[in-house]
Amino acid sequence: MQQHQYDVIIVGAGGAGMRAALESSKRTRTAVLTKLYPTRSHTGAAQGGMCAALANVEEDNWEWHTFDTVKGGDFLVDQDAAEVMCREAVDAVLDLEKMGLPFNRTAEGKIDQRFFGGHTRNHGEAVVRRSCFAADRTGHMILQTLYQQCIKQNVEFFNEYYVLDLLMTDGKASGVVAYELATGELHVFSAKSVIFASGGFGKVFRTTSNAHTLTGDGMGIVWRKGLPLEDMEFFQFHPTGLAGLGVLLSEAARGEGGILRNKDNERFMERYAPTVKDLAPRDMVARAMANEVREGRGCGPDGAYVMLDLTHLEPAHIDAKLPDITEFARTYLGVEPYTEQIPVFPTAHYAMGGIPTNIKGEALANNDDVIPGLYAAGEVACVSVHGANRLGTNSLLDINVFGRRAGIAAAEYAETASFEELPAEPEKYVVELVEGLRNSTGEERIAAIRSDLQATMDLNAQVYRTEGSLKQALVDLEALKLRFADVAVQDKGKRFNTDLLEAVELGFLLDLAEVLVVSALERKESRGGHFREDYATRDDVNFMRHTMAYREVDADGNETIRLDYKPVVQTRYKPMERKY
Amino acid sequence: MDVKVKILRYNPEVVDEAEWKTYSVTLQPTDRVLDALHKIKWEQDGTLTFRRSCAHGVCGSDAMRINGRNRLACKTLIKDLSPDKEITVEPIKGLTVLKDLVVDMDPFFEAYRAVMPFLVTSGHEPTRERIQSQADRDRFDDTTKCILCAACTTSCPVFWSDGQYFGPQAIVGAHRFIFDSRDEGTEQRLEILNDKEGVWRCRTTFNCTDACPRGIEVTKAIQEVKRALIFRRV
Numbered sequence: 102m103q104q105h106q107y108d109v110i111i112v113g114a115g116g117a118g119m120r121a122a123l124e125s126s127k128r129t130r131t132a133v134l135t136k137l138y139p140t141r142s143h144t145g146a147a148q149g150g151m152c153a154a155l156a157n158v159e160e161d162n163w164e165w166h167t168f169d170t171v172k173g174g175d176f177l178v179d180q181d182a183a184e185v186m187c188r189e190a191v192d193a194v195l196d197l198e199k200m201g202l203p204f205n206r207t208a209e210g211k212i213d214q215r216f217f218g219g220h221t222r223n224h225g226e227a228v229v230r231r232s233c234f235a236a237d238r239t240g241h242m243i244l245q246t247l248y249q250q251c252i253k254q255n256v257e258f259f260n261e262y263y264v265l266d267l268l269m270t271d272g273k274a275s276g277v278v279a280y281e282l283a284t285g286e287l288h289v290f291s292a293k294s295v296i297f298a299s300g301g302f303g304k305v306f307r308t309t310s311n312a313h314t315l316t317g318d319g320m321g322i323v324w325r326k327g328l329p330l331e332d333m334e335f336f337q338f339h340p341t342g343l344a345g346l347g348v349l350l351s352e353a354a355r356g357e358g359g360i361l362r363n364k365d366n367e368r369f370m371e372r373y374a375p376t377v378k379d380l381a382p383r384d385m386v387a388r389a390m391a392n393e394v395r396e397g398r399g400c401g402p403d404g405a406y407v408m409l410d411l412t413h414l415e416p417a418h419i420d421a422k423l424p425d426i427t428e429f430a431r432t433y434l435g436v437e438p439y440t441e442q443i444p445v446f447p448t449a450h451y452a453m454g455g456i457p458t459n460i461k462g463e464a465l466a467n468n469d470d471v472i473p474g475l476y477a478a479g480e481v482a483c484v485s486v487h488g489a490n491r492l493g494t495n496s497l498l499d500i501n502v503f504g505r506r507a508g509i510a511a512a513e514y515a516e517t518a519s520f521e522e523l524p525a526e527p528e529k530y531v532v533e534l535v536e537g538l539r540n541s542t543g544e545e546r547i548a549a550i551r552s553d554l555q556a557t558m559d560l561n562a563q564v565y566r567t568e569g570s571l572k573q574a575l576v577d578l579e580a581l582k583l584r585f586a587d588v589a590v591q592d593k594g595k596r597f598n599t600d601l602l603e604a605v606e607l608g609f610l611l612d613l614a615e616v617l618v619v620s621a622l623e624r625k626e627s628r629g630g631h632f633r634e635d636y637a638t639r640d641d642v643n644f645m646r647h648t649m650a651y652r653e654v655d656a657d658g659n660e661t662i663r664l665d666y667k668p669v670v671q672t673r674y675k676p677m678e679r680k681y
Numbered sequence: 682m683d684v685k686v687k688i689l690r691y692n693p694e695v696v697d698e699a700e701w702k703t704y705s706v707t708l709q710p711t712d713r714v715l716d717a718l719h720k721i722k723w724e725q726d727g728t729l730t731f732r733r734s735c736a737h738g739v740c741g742s743d744a745m746r747i748n749g750r751n752r753l754a755c756k757t758l759i760k761d762l763s764p765d766k767e768i769t770v771e772p773i774k775g776l777t778v779l780k781d782l783v784v785d786m787d788p789f790f791e792a793y794r795a796v797m798p799f800l801v802t803s804g805h806e807p808t809r810e811r812i813q814s815q816a817d818r819d820r821f822d823d824t825t826k827c828i829l830c831a832a833c834t835t836s837c838p839v840f841w842s843d844g845q846y847f848g849p850q851a852i853v854g855a856h857r858f859i860f861d862s863r864d865e866g867t868e869q870r871l872e873i874l875n876d877k878e879g880v881w882r883c884r885t886t887f888n889c890t891d892a893c894p895r896g897i898e899v900t901k902a903i904q905e906v907k908r909a910l911i912f913r914r915v
């Protein structure tokens with residue numbers, strides 16, 4: 102076992118982690134621990150853009166952006182946080198440009214902007230061009246640019262280090278324990294501040310736009326410490342995943358003029374959202390698509406999907422603005438988007454919930470108290486700027502604004518705080534976790550359990566949910582947890598034991614799936630990404646509040662999930678019906 | 682359909698030498714090679730080791746030699762590989778193999794870091810964005826697409842025979858900034874590439890261009906850098 106000491110430890114090198122590192126490493130001794138090489142992080146998969154009211158191509162301002170964010174989030178957004186994000190959005194984009202990000206340009210050479218779902222002028226009057234972009238590779242450019250700046254600034258990375266535990270001393274964060282993939286060795290890092298920036302957990306679902314590695318490790322680690330997770334029932338299903346695969350086709354496809362059609366070739370979104378049509382927020386479009394399929398208007402041999410139509414767009418326009426996603430359609434489905442419609446269906450995309458934080462990125466122990474030294478930013482966190490449904494382009498914004506804020510806050514705290522003494526045998530939990538799995542004599546296959554987990558989540562906790570379906574998911578999860586106790590790890594070695602780590606990751610997925618389902622069961626209303634067929638409307642009287650879930654363990658070691666609630670911060674905007 | 686996949690396995694914890702192992706897998710023609718590897722790992726042999734993350738060709742984790750050519754496992758469909766014959770999978774060449782299909786990527790990233798792959802500017806920062814015409818932006822578009830997968834560098838015969846050569850990717854990384862109208866670091870970067878292990882080692886074999894899963898014209902980028910060095914102007 103090796104020991105290390107840094108003022109600030111950042112877990113994750115996606116957009117949020119590296120943006121935090123650029124701030125923190127300027128101020129104090131910082132290390133970034135990441136299970137992937139930084140440029141492999143899933144931020145690189147983001148396509149469509151990053152919103153900011155630059156007003157480069159038409160009138161716009163940050164207050165309109167705030168309104169759209171709040172309304173898009175079905176009023177579950179904390180409005181103070183949304184104001185911060187939308188106000189700082191302009192500088193966040195300009196900062197990236199100054200770091201070298203190659204945005205597409207207008208005729209005058211300014212950053213170009215385009216339409217994106219849910220973004221409107223003057224509180225819903227009409228759609229507005231607010232998304233700053235680099236073709237359909239915006240996330241790739243953000244990830245590369247931030248990595249390049251980290252090289253310039255000599256940021257210290259520990260690549261392919263899996264953080265598996267958070268160390269706490271007297272209610273303060275005091276370090277982390279990491280597993281080095283190459284050697285199987287454990288490393289104990291003592292730190293004054295720890296920032297989690299470890300991304301989402303889309304792999305609880307089968308059809309997902311998320312990478313294999315998005316297994317919610319950060320949320321799982323915090324959860325096992327008895328710290329809360331907020332609004333976990335809110336998961337976004339993106340309308341346009343490649344049918345059967347889940348690979349994402351950005352909303353930019355519709356921003357650039359793409360149209361969704363059913364088997365009668367009808368532009369069905371005209372019925373569901375007469376004003377903004379195909380550019381309605383994601384939850385509405387995803388449900389509309391699922392409904393077309395349910396009511397027998399789906400396409401294909403099984404009527405299982407709808408079509409995304411780009412055929413009326415100029416091929417040159419497609420090549421300039423949507424080159425990657427049209428290539429995905431060609432590579433994976435053999436469809437030529439110039440002349441053929443593309444089969445699409447909703448795909449699990451984004452976790453609105455996560456580790457609760459305030460607007461400085463400080464993690465919360467409950468509704469009011471911060472955990473000294475602990476921070477979270479990016480998809481792992483819940484500030485909450487996305488409420489019940491995130492608007493497209495607001496996540497790349499979130500990771501930059503709150504990654505930066507968390508980096509500054511963590512470094513400033515580290516400058517005044519001192520190192521806490523680590524708990525006795527700091528590595529104990531991880532040793533037991535890892536060796537328990539490695540030495541297991543069980544016979545259950547990791548992949549079989551994961552596959553059954555994803556099947557029940559897709560079936561029972563997706564776009565449409567009911568009490569019955571969620572209860573079924575809970576029953577299935579109980580059984581899966583029992584099977585997991587018998588999981589077999591075939592690779593017993595030390596070097597690059599990805600078999601072992603897949604088992605560890607599956608453990609996190611099982612925990613988080615249960616939090617999601619339990620939170621969803623108790624939210625007896627429909628709001629944003631959470632739609633209950635048995636409670637089909639929003640209920641502001643009883644549910645205008647965030648869910649706070651806690652893991653509790655009784656004297657006999659039995660685990661239960663306790664739910665509590667947190668008020669929503671409202672400043673300017675009163676809840677209204679969400680019509681588009 | 683049943684497909685035979687022959688994989689070059691190596692685990693220094695267990696054996697001294699790499700050896701081929703053949704697996705039978707049931708696959709759809711539209712499955713990716715990555716799906717085949719997953720099926721083997723998940724259903725037959727959990728010790729099979731490879732890197733992967735995004736599964737759709739954007740993260741650069743899974744470059745490997747498939748039927749003798751460097752490709753991304755997640756972007757190569759079974760039907761495009763004449764699957765009636767055995768499909769061979771081995772690690773990319775020229776970097777130390779650590780286990781099965783996993784190679785040591787550190788020298789590769791070191792070469793990238795060495796070419797100053799970041800925007801260099803002087804003077805006061807403007808308050809708004811720097812102005813750049815779309816034509817100037819297009820000048821270096823091709824090389825911005827790089828996902829650092831190493832398929833190009835590890836397909837290069839010069840790199841195989843001389844591990845000191847920066848390799849095509851590093852030159853692509855430099856090109857992306859040399860031809861960016863906002864950048865002021867060109868002189869320094871060209872000096873670095875003028876090194877004896879720099880661009881002049883390139884023998885224009887086009888392996889790199891053929892290998893690049895992002896369709897980057899790697900050889901052309903290298904030629905442009907050579908020309909910039911000769912004329913000292915971009």
Ligand SMILES: Cc1cc2nc3c(=O)[nH]c(=O)nc-3n(C[C@H](O)[C@H](O)[C@H](O)COP(=O)(O)OP(=O)(O)OC[C@H]3O[C@@H](n4cnc5c(N)ncnc54)[C@H](O)[C@@H]3O)c2cc1C
Nearest residue numbers: 113114115117136137144149150264300479480494496497
């Ligand atoms: C296909 C796709 C397209 C998208 N398009 C857009 C878009 O156009 N606009 C938009 O705003 N948003 C978009 N999003 C959403 C957005 O890209 C993500 O929410 C965002 O990039 C998440 O960034 P992050 O930094 O929080 O996490 P990630 O980029 O996922 O990074 C997570 C990091 O954590 C590390 N990590 C994880 N677990 C551990 C561990 N145990 N130990 C150590 N390190 C760990 C990983 O190595 C990685 O570096 C898209 C998402 C997807 C999937």
Ligand code: SF4
Nearest residue numbers: 827828830831833893
């Ligand atoms: S230039 Fe192409 S082949 Fe080479 S590292 Fe970049 S993406 Fe991979």
Ligand code: FES
Nearest residue numbers: 734736740741755
């Ligand atoms: S897994 Fe990401 S490029 Fe293949």
